[in-house]
Amino acid sequence: MTVLVDVVDQHQHRCPGARHRRNKSACHQAGQISGFSSYVGLFSSHANELRKAHRSLRRVACHDQDTPTCGARRKAQRRLSDEQVHRIAEGYTAGKTVYELAVEFSCHRATVSAVLKRRGVALRLQPATKVEVERMIALYQSGLSLAAVGKNLGINASTVLKYLRANGVPKRSA
Incomplete structure (x- = not known):
């Protein structure tokens, strides 16, 4: 059977x-x-x-x-030409964001960031350097408020607070 x-x-x-x-x-x-x-x-x-x-x-x-x-088919990866890479670097230095350039060139924002890094372009919104953090701490300990320190350095007060907490600086009472 x-x-x-x-x-x-x-x-x-x-x-x-x-x-x-x-x-x-x-x-x-x-x-x-x-x-x-x-x-x-x-x-x-x-x-x-x-x-x-x-x-x-x-x-x-x-x-x-x-x-x-x-099942969905994967989108084929295409290479950016040298001219496109040059235009990405120019656009970023002119003030466009990584997200705007990614939409313009039909690629991922990480691709745009990688292109800019390879070209040696300094990316905006980078973490504060040690010197900047030391300056934040010194300004805050001199009596300035978080908002005043942030305005002095061109960053947000919550960002200043984040760096102060990370370095063990106690927050003053209001």
């Missing part, structure tokens, strides 16, 4: 890249994979080969469709 196994309905089918289980995929619902080929004799000597062939047929059928249930 041969026991038949329904490979499709074992709640284990997944199209590559998809996050669904339990439901038949769009490939099966569209009728691209016949129900007949999904039944495999469990104790057949060729059962494993048939299962492998069936899996590869499902993958091919899923890749042939342009449905979102069969």
Whole structure:
């Protein structure tokens, strides 16, 4: 006696890249994979080969469709030309943000930052240097408020407080 196994309905089918289980995929619902080929004799000597062939047929059928249930295709990476790299550096020094340049050149903000670092362009909003932190501490201990220290250095009062706390300087009571 041969026991038949329904490979499709074992709640284990997944199209590559998809996050669904339990439901038949769009490939099966569209009728691209016949129900007949999904039944495999469990104790057949060729059962494993048939299962492998069936899996590869499902993958091919899923890749042939342009449905979102069969996984999203990755966007191809493209290289920035030397002229684009030069324009990114010019735009940043002219005052554009990394985010604006990323949108303009259709790339990730981390790519823009990496390009600027390779070109030797100093990025804005860098952490305070040791000298700046020492100056913050000295100004605060001289009696200036957090807001006055921040205004003096061109940064926000909460940023001053963050650096003071990190260096163990106690906050004065109001």
